Amino acid sequence: MEQEIEPIKECSHTILAIHDVMDILNGKWKISIIACLCYKKMRYSELLREVKGISGRMLSRELKELEMNQLITRNVLNTQPVTVEYEITEYGSTLKSLTSTIAEWGMEHRRKIIGKKI
Known part of the structure; x- marks a missing residue:
């Protein structure tokens, strides 16, 4: 007989996994950098231009952590x-x-809250 995971235990495992992801993708820049690089290889200067608002110092730090x-x-x-190139x-x-899921949710949220389409 297959053993079922208790709902509380399953929730704890889920939360632990989410915390692991958040530790790796923490901050406001890493997901944007990853999203850019999912489309094509980019040079540092291209990433600096594409990821609006990030400083050069922060981009360097985030790239090192993503590489690590x-x-x-x-x-x-x-x-x-x-x-x-990265x-x-x-x-x-x-x-x-x-x-992609985060972007889709963000666009829908923007439409719902602000009423604007991107």
Whole structure:
């Protein structure tokens, strides 16, 4: 007979998993960076332009943390001057559906609360 997980225990496991995700994707910039890189490889300057409002220092910090968590890779190209590109990893690309879901919810929320379509 299959053992059922108690609802309270299941809730605790769910909350623990959510906390793990939030620890990795904390702050207001990481999900935006991941969303950009899910579409294409980007140079640092492109990310700085695309992620509106982020400072250069914060972008550097967030990129290092995302790389440490194996969500993106930093590729140094053999060019003059040296070019660095950031790319989503196969593991990081598993977050694409999450970023799409968040974006869809955000657009619907904006329509509901503000009454504007993006």
